[in-house]
Amino acid sequence: MPDLSEEKRMPTPCPECGSHRVRLSEVHNPTDKVFCSSCNTLRGEYSDLEKELLEKPRSEAEELLEAAANSKKRSE
Numbered sequence: 526m527p528d529l530s531e532e533k534r535m536p537t538p539c540p541e542c543g544s545h546r547v548r549l550s551e552v553h554n555p556t557d558k559v560f561c562s563s564c565n566t567l568r569g570e571y572s573d574l575e576k577e578l579l580e581k582p583r584s585e586a587e588e589l590l591e592a593a594a595n596s597k598k599r600s601e
């Protein structure tokens with residue numbers, strides 16, 4: 526049977542060992558279980574991981590936009 530797993534880096538560390546690396550199936554089913562690649566702790570389902578990956582960068586970008594907007598307002 527071929528190995529259909531891949532590794533990804535999560536924005537948040539594993540609660541057990543602090544590793545950011547997770548192992549998941551290449552199939553990417555929303556209900557696939559995602560495990561820490563270092564200690565095999567269950568990190569959640571793929572849909573949760575995908576949400577986290579999408580939300581983290583966006584919230585950082587929004588903070589930067591907000592900071593830029595605030596400094597612009599102050600200088601006017």
Ligand SMILES: [Zn+2]
Binds near residue numbers: 539541543565
């Ligand atoms: Zn771990």
